[in-house]
Amino acid sequence: MPPKALPGFRDFYPAEYAVRAHIIETWRRIARRYACTEYDGPPLEPLELYTQKSGDEIVGQLYNFEDKGGRAVAMRPEMTPTFARMVAARAQALRKPVRWFSVPQLFRYERQQKGRLREHFQLNVDIVGESDVLADAELLSIAIEICRDFGLDRSDFYARVSDRRLLNALLGHLKIHPDAWAAVYAVLDKLERQPRDVSAQKLETAGLDAAARDAVLGFGAIDSVDALRAAFGESADVRVHLDRFAEYANHLQALGVGEFLRLDLTIVRGLAYYTGIVFELFDAHGEFRAICGGGRYDNLLQALGGVDLPSLGFGMGDVVLGELLKARGKLAEVGTPVADVWLVPSESTAIAHLLAVASVLRRADVSVEYPLSAEKLHARKSGAQLKDAQKAGARLALVFRDDTLAEVVALAGASTDAERSVLDTADWLTAVNTSAVLAPVLTALGR
RNA sequence: GUGGCCGUAGCUCAAUCGGUUAGAGCACCGGAUUGUGGUUCCGGGGGUUGCGGGUUCAAUUCCCGUCGGUCACCCCA
Numbered sequence: 001m002p003p004k005a006l007p008g009f010r011d012f013y014p015a016e017y018a019v020r021a022h023i024i025e026t027w028r029r030i031a032r033r034y035a036c037t038e039y040d041g042p043p044l045e046p047l048e049l050y051t052q053k054s055g056d057e058i059v060g061q062l063y064n065f066e067d068k069g070g071r072a073v074a075m076r077p078e079m080t081p082t083f084a085r086m087v088a089a090r091a092q093a094l095r096k097p098v099r100w101f102s103v104p105q106l107f108r109y110e111r112q113q114k115g116r117l118r119e120h121f122q123l124n125v126d127i128v129g130e131s132d133v134l135a136d137a138e139l140l141s142i143a144i145e146i147c148r149d150f151g152l153d154r155s156d157f158y159a160r161v162s163d164r165r166l167l168n169a170l171l172g173h174l175k176i177h178p179d180a181w182a183a184v185y186a187v188l189d190k191l192e193r194q195p196r197d198v199s200a201q202k203l204e205t206a207g208l209d210a211a212a213r214d215a216v217l218g219f220g221a222i223d224s225v226d227a228l229r230a231a232f233g234e235s236a237d238v239r240v241h242l243d244r245f246a247e248y249a250n251h252l253q254a255l256g257v258g259e260f261l262r263l264d265l266t267i268v269r270g271l272a273y274y275t276g277i278v279f280e281l282f283d284a285h286g287e288f289r290a291i292c293g294g295g296r297y298d299n300l301l302q303a304l305g306g307v308d309l310p311s312l313g314f315g316m317g318d319v320v321l322g323e324l325l326k327a328r329g330k331l332a333e334v335g336t337p338v339a340d341v342w343l344v345p346s347e348s349t350a351i352a353h354l355l356a357v358a359s360v361l362r363r364a365d366v367s368v369e370y371p372l373s374a375e376k377l378h379a380r381k382s383g384a385q386l387k388d389a390q391k392a393g394a395r396l397a398l399v400f401r402d403d404t405l406a407e408v409v410a411l412a413g414a415s416t417d418a419e420r421s422v423l424d425t426a427d428w429l430t431a432v433n434t435s436a437v438l439a440p441v442l443t444a445l446g447r
Numbered sequence: 448g449u450g451g452c453c454g455u456a457g458c459u460c461a462a463u464c465g466g467u468u469a470g471a472g473c474a475c476c477g478g479a480u481u482g483u484g485g486u487u488c489c490g491g492g493g494g495u496u497g498c499g500g501g502u503u504c505a506a507u508u509c510c511c512g513u514c515g516g517u518c519a520c521c522c523c524a
Contacts, residue, residue, distance in 0.1 A: 004515080007516085057522095058522095078523095079524095106524070108524075110523085112516090113518065116524085120524080315524055344483090381482070382482080383481065383483060383484075385483095386483060389484085390484060390485055397483085397484085407483085411485090
């Protein structure tokens with residue numbers, strides 16, 4: 001037995017590859033709809049690119065090693081550092097705002113679990129050079145429109161959105177010392193998954209008084225700007241951020257995706273680098289992990305690339321998304337590519353004729369298959385060959401009756417012989433450049 | 448890195464209390480038949496029961512280890 005694929009890595013057989021291609025093609029199509037352009041970087045990077053942002057402890061979660069030149073390198077676990085380097089290097093020359101996307105394969109050395117492997121494909125969309133909330137609305141609408149294009153609607157998923165600036169203003173209003181904010185973030189992040197008394201205990205340990213603790217624990221129940229305004233609107237510091245969030249919501253409404261938006265102060269997105277609006281897309285049934293996450297990180301390019309530009313972006317992986325689409329029956333139409341036409345010769349059809357026809361069709365971009373065995377071509381009865389064509393998934397069969405006649409037989413679906421038509425092959429063989437071959441086939445294919 | 452559960456054919460599963468040659472469906476390959484349609488019928492290839500060790504007259508079955516899968520924690524994309 002040859003070695004299997006490594007733990008957490010996937011073999012993509014045609015059926016699985018078709019799903020992967022469907023997902024990635026949809027990502028590309030929608031990103032381009034928003035005038036984003038595609039880029040890529042190296043899958044292998046200097047280890048330092050990741051440790052300078054996240055510290056040495058991240059090394060335990062990376063595929064890293066020393067190359068033959070003695071360099072410490074790592075398979076990329078995320079795209080943002082590469083992106084930041086690329087943008088920073090040409091920051092002066094790039095037209096702003098930059099709207100770029102990429103579909104890198106990313107690697108992470110972690111024990112696999114539901115929705116998380118050691119390798120995945122992730123759409124990254126980033127906008128650089130614009131601090132207005134219009135950019136934030138644009139970004140989230142891309143993620144939502146992608147999910148809509150996969151056939152998901154509000155009953156399948158929604159966006160949970162918070163804002164670091166708003167949350168910080170709230171914490172400040174509650175007189176919580178900035179030193180405790182990180183601890184509060186950690187509690188909010190787990191508010192749903194952790195018993196309430198455990199959360200309360202952690203907040204108390206962080207130094208919050210009873211009133212502040214209750215307020216923070218109550219954040220989970222606030223799911224709208226109006227509710228937040230009612231509770232904290234008297235604070236001018238908070239109101240500034242509430243107004244901006246309301247404007248953001250209005251933009252999303254006008255972009256046609258307002259129904260997916262839900263304010264949720266428990267969305268934290270890690271503890272690092274985000275500085276403004278942050279969001280995650282969740283399936284509405286709560287069965288899966290977040291299918292997408294992102295937000296604004298206005299200081300990251302400064303930290304990674306030495307260029308001070310406001311930025312925002314999101315990542316969407318193929319694993320959880322694929323699980324969700326499968327669970328909701330949105331992959332039923334995704335099939336492996338098959339032949340357009342299957343050639344079935346009669347006993348008297350010369351192989352050279354068959355091949356000439358195949359050539360003409362293929363040069364017209366029609367995919368053609370036939371048995372790759374002279375024995376089968378001539379020994380198998382046409383009925384058996386049609387069965388072969390059917391099983392192979394061909395859309396049409398071109399059945400030669402004798403040396404001069406052939407028929408186009410529709411195989412796809414449950415259709416009968418409605419689309420069957422008889423052709424005169426003499427024209428093909430004497431003048432293969434004419435449309436005599438192509439027209440009936442292309443018509444039957446609907447081209 | 449920690450813990451729970453699970454490893455039988457390509458896939459889904461079966462095999463009495465530990466008992467004789469580990470079976471079935473699907474899939475695949477060949478054939479018959481439908482002289483041109485997914486049917487039906489016959490046949491075939493496929494397994495070191497994940498791997499290693501132990502207990503036993505006898506292990507797919509019980510025990511230990513290991514590898515793999517899966518789920519959760521940690522952490523995060």
